[in-house]
Amino acid sequence: MKKKSPPDWADRFLEWYCSDYYLEEVQGDLHEWYYKELQRIGPRAAGFRYAVAIIRYFRLFRLKPVQKLINNPNYLSMKSIIKITYRNLRRDKISGLIRVGNLSLGVIVFLLALVYSKYELNYDRFHEKGDRIFRVGMSFGGNPWAATPLGMGAFVQDNVPEVKRMTRFAPIRNTWVKFGENQFYEKGGFSADSSIFEMFTYTFIQGDPKTALIDPRSIVLTERIARKYFGNENPMGKRLELSIDQDREGNIEPRIVTGIIEDIPQQSHLQFDFICSIYTFDADFLRKWRNFWVYTYVELEEGSDPDNTKSITKEEFVSLRSLSKDEAAQLEILMTPVERIHLYTNHEKEYADNGNILYIYILFSIGVFILIVSCINYVNLTIIKGLDRAREVGLRKTVGASRHQLVMQFLGENMVLLSLAGLICLIALVILAPVFQRFSGLDLPLNFIYDPAIIFPLVAILLTLELISGLYPAFVLTKFRPVDIIKSGTQTVPMRKIGLTRKVLIIIQFSLSVILVIGSIVVFNQLRFIQRQDLGFEKDQIILIKLNQSVRGKFKAFENEMLQIQGVRSVSTSSSVPGYRIMLEDVIEIGAPDEYGSRLLFADETFLDTYEIDLLEGRHFDGTIKRGENEFMLNQKAAEMVFGDKHPLNNEITIAGDTGLVVGIVKDFNFQTLHSEVEPLTISNLPIALFGYASIKFEAKSAKEILEAIDVNGRKIYPELPPLETEFLDNRFELLYMAENKLQNIVWIFCMITILLTISGVFGVATYNAHKRAKEIAIRKVLGGDLLGLLQQLSREYLYLLGFSLLIGLPGAFYLSKWWLQDFAYRISLDPPTFLISALVMIIIILVSSGFVTFRAATANPVEALKNE
Template sequence: MDRILEWYCAEYYLEEVQGDLHEWYAQSQENQTSFRNLRYLINIVRYFSFERSKTFQNIIQHPQYLSMKSIIKITFRNLRKDKISAFIRFANLVFGIGVFMLALIYADYELNYDRFHTNADNIYRMGQDTGGDRAWAAGPFGLGPFIQENIPDVKRVARFIPERNTWISHEDKKFYEQNVFYADSSVFNMLSYEMIQGNPKTALKDPSSIVITESMAKKYFGNEDPMGKRMQLLVDGDDASIVTGVIKDVPDQSHLQFDFLRSIYSYGDEEYQRSWRNYFVYTYFETIDNPDFDRIENLIKEEFFTQYNVSEERKEKFKTVLTPIHRIHLFTDQEKDVADHGNVYTIYILLSIGTFVLIISCINFVNITIIKGLDRSKEVGLRKTVGASRGSLVTQFLSENLVLLVLAGLGSLLLLILIEPAVQNFTGKQVSLNFIANPIIALVLLGIILGLELLSGLYPAILLSKFRPAEILNSSEKTSSRFSKVGFTRKTLVILQFSLSLILIIGSVVVSNQMNYLRTKHLGFEKDQILLLKLNYSLRQKVETLGEMINEIPGVSNHTISSSVPGYRIMMEGVRNLGDPERRYSRILIVDENFLNTYNMDISSGENFTPTRNETEFIINESMAALSFPDRDPIGQQLVWNDTGRVVGVVKDFNFQSLHTSIEPLTMVKFPGDSYGYLSIQFNPESVEKVLSGIGDISDELYPNLPDMEVEFLDSRFEELYQSENKLQVIIGVFCLMTIFLTISGVFGVASYNAHKKSKEIAVRKVLGASYPEMLWQLLQGFLYLLLIAICIGLPGAFILSKWWLRDFAYQTDIPVAMFVISAVAMVLIVLLTSGYISSKTARTNPATILKDE
């Protein structure tokens, strides 16, 4: 048992401890204590401590450990001496590091969309650019089989077709689902969706098969095994599918979000699946390593030219668009895309703002560190006088800096953990900010701390260690050139800080003004009192009865049915004048005679659709009239789209898309059939509760075996179109407030130092009769000069960045000069109020209090 003690116990403690234990053992032997050997062993084990163990004892007696221990003690002693300065530096770093890491983590999340696919670098989506404003994401059905059979550089192809609105049921469970897709059987061989049950090679080969996600399996089947079970899908009739596979839920970082995958072979016969008529299929393909892209593009183009008999003029405009799957989410803006995407410029803005905030916090940290270092200049002089080397002083300051950075880093980790639920709720994405669940956060933090240690700690440490004892200890040397250089560096950093703060303030105002402009601009139709019902196959069967019953609800003014509605994508197809072979691309909206009245649109010439007339009629907007009939009155002219019809009216241009884009040519046609996708209801705002209740009652009466119809407010849809800008407005507003806080804290620290440095001068001036305004001017003039320079830099920078951001909008708010003036004045007031408070206290201090030690 003694050997155990001698094995772990440090020699410094061994003799004393072992003597005490032996003495106790001898006494227990005399007293005939029972189990004394066992109790002796227990005492040896209980005595174990890391502080008394050999290994740790060697560490704590090492000179480097003792030096670090001393540095940490000195650091906390200095922090306790000036708690306000310590808090400012700590808070600046916590907010600066936290905001930058938040921006970096979110940017990394967005930039890694679809990177979970094993062969993401070799997977592309096929699109076409026919010479219009935007390329097309979707293509014809026959494109997939052609690529697979004729291009040797392609290993496999997978096609997707979205079926957004359908009811799905299993036994007594019925739900309205929007994430239903058709897909090829090759999808699981190409894309990395994890199969839990079923065979990925054969899961979608049978036309009646369906693959569901894990969450849908629990939703419909509970704890039952879903394999082989039947599910009813009401898409184009009552259609049954057999569950042949279950996959894990699609990762959030995927632009393809689905809950159900039906076999694409149930979507028409083989001849239809090789047709080249309709553009609604999304074609993905995986290439071999180092493929010949020129050959791929040329073969596809030639087939397009053959299938569509493309003229030589159009051949020059046609391009194939091969988009890597991992770039679809942020880097594409294509017609008829499968999902709403992010915007890479928003990511750049967030990263820029995060970097700005980090820079501002670092400037505050460096400024205050230099200022506090100058206050410790006598300490540096005395240390050098008693033999301290420059290297030891650099180590001292760097170590103190590192201790504060580590504490701030831990504080920023805690901050990220606290705000994670709010961030996830705000973004609608499962962005992990917990360093335990996301270890990369700890690595990023380590890199930031090391970077800040070099950038914000090395300069002050080297600068302060250069001071000579004679310069520091001789008061006549306080104005030496070395101190002047410190002042120049500090002033430069303050100017940079003020400039960045002014840019963020103006940027916040510009974004807010633009968003208010988008919300208040009249779009050319009524969107505020419109309810939408999405019509699928089941609803379309009784759409006339549905409309009549809805019209009887108190508070309903009108209703209309249409293929699409403003705010949602309206299909684009070629329309030509009768007798003219040239087709002009136009948005096509299939409507009934109530559409214009329901949306309160203005007819500039002609008339509305005639309910009793059976011939095909067109109403076009002013942009289409200018495109197709630039030199004549369009009323009575004939257009060809699917059928030949007559233009009966021209409606004033209205913004049926978001204000990011200008108004495009639009052709509305009264066309019978089952092409209607929406029922729009105009209602009185006072009766909204009655209208919603009435729609629920009608749903129960007309469709007793289906879930209640889902309704949507049209103005809410238009809010969604600016979702990223709305979030950006909130983010910039929060960061702007944070920047103001950082600016105030920085000004507070620098003003405190200036007031302290000039306190004796102010006291002498006061004794000699200087007035309060004169003393205040002496303290504030330095800030005013720096602020004037910062305004001259910040205003042009803010204007350039504002114009760069606004370029994405076809309709832009003005950037008035008054906004720049008000922002600059606000910046001046922030600085003056902060520094003025400190300066005023110094100017009002009794001179005797300051000069009593002289």
């Protein structure tokens, strides 16, 4: 027979959880009991009961950590600290509430700003060689371009010793991609050199990064796209058929899948769905320095300087285009580190809508300011609260508390409050995360509370506050001889002893508040200003239809159909439209020596009517286009630039190789966003093949009918195509100003938070002061002091401090606002009323919040304050 003993695993569980203090007796009891039961009910039932009993023994007080805590020598003092903190908080709920609430609010705002900034700053950081990868661009006369000609990449690869690798990204925007039954219209593709996967860090799921793009017929897909076409099949080696829309012959190009990579992280300016090999272009074409349309990235050798690349490339370009000295001086080769592209560049032909570092600065500095304001509130209130306990400290000292214990007491109490605030912050962040995500539109990781970028700052903030607001009163108070404190009968340490520290803190706080409030008003006004500016054309009630090769062919028929529809006022086609980039070309007056850069827009004869752009002089295109007979209209800026004082009408100009007469001058209109000024613009009546958009101007009420008509006619005329892409122009502009819109909202909220923090800070200190001086107030009242005089007496200190703060805050706000505004081409002027009103608002806020408290104290019955002596 087997030896019977209690089940081992149950014993191990007991040994795991049970503290040593109880383990011996409990295990002994259980074993004894087991053997008794063994006699009665047999081994299996006894073993089972044994296990159940062990589980039932599982109680909090028998657990190892709990016992450890209870046996800790500091357990008692910890308990008493928590208890006393609780009592103090209960006695003065308002102060506790203000302190914890204020701090949590400030820290939350700061952390959110931090998370957002970190996200934006981390764009393109996942490339392992990111510090050595640059995007090469060019700048002409201060106008930077993101795109380069194809030949530049080939040139730097061959001629610059520092360039280790080079890859070009040639966008393939509109493409039909087909696999068996699955055919979709794809817009996010690139052709690239085979070195792309050795330079950039994209994770391969299948395929070999080194060889994936060497064959001209190869294609690499992202996981998402691969799934879209192949489902669960293995895509490797499969044949896709591409028909690229720009290709006029409509050729079908076969591509073999040679690699699958993980989807591109959202934090990258280079977003794509698939990459083809660039070697489908022939070798000559790949060395052409003609159009600026590809993005060239180079990887430099470790530790090398990009300047050499710049000068070699510049030399080549100057000699290729035989530029004059002056022109060469205007030319600059740009090398933008890949990590900086998202936030620091917004060049011509930029592939993505990039972010703006200025907005990050604003957001982050507001976050920091609010944090400081709230921390100062906390420190201020905690210090005066702490110093208020002089008598308690004196008494404790007298009964034998050591200095160490007293310091611990203060630190501990403070720690309890701070932990509470920290907890509130974390909970609030979890709750706010989805809201914040929706608002920012970013794929911020939801579990961002585990992010060290949050936990470390949070802990650091709390520890710093712990040190300042806990140690300060602790050391000030414990320094005094208890006899002095108790004998003098004052509850508190004389204010002038700590006056300076507190005053400086309050001045900093008020100054920051002033700066924040003024800054918010300036930012708010500026953002509203640029959105309300007259653009010079009508952006409402226009529907855009994107034209590509397939649509363009039969568009005339479509247009005629649309013009039959009730509510359509006019239809116009053009190469681009306001709100999208318009190409930049050289323009020259025939016979004149100088060339100028001008935007070039191809448009038909209804363009001006559709957009309600004013024609100042001359005439519109008349709609009869004859080969070789170009006509141009210039905007005021372009007319002035090319012709100066001369009258421009009926003079000949050449732009992009086309020569023709200037027939009209149009009023300047702002076809970009209002970040930039109106640029010179030439409108040409020529080639219809370049028309990229159709704009339909409609009656205000018929938007729905028109969208339906577009759909119906689209299906009739283009039965083989997907539905036409439409967009409302005003939506496009809203999108262009989205960053501003969001910032405007954020700034508004932050401004409110700042005011709230300032009020509660003043309120807290004022409440305390009024309480301290209750007797004084009462006596003054009894002796006949009037209410106004009392208010004056008690508010004087704040006004005095505020005066100082305004001296710092107003100039500070002025310079910060000025610095921020310089980015805008159209900006509000910083007029004194903004500042005066803000200063006045601050004064009122401070007077009202301190006055309210004082008023309550001053109108109280003096007996209440005086009777308990």
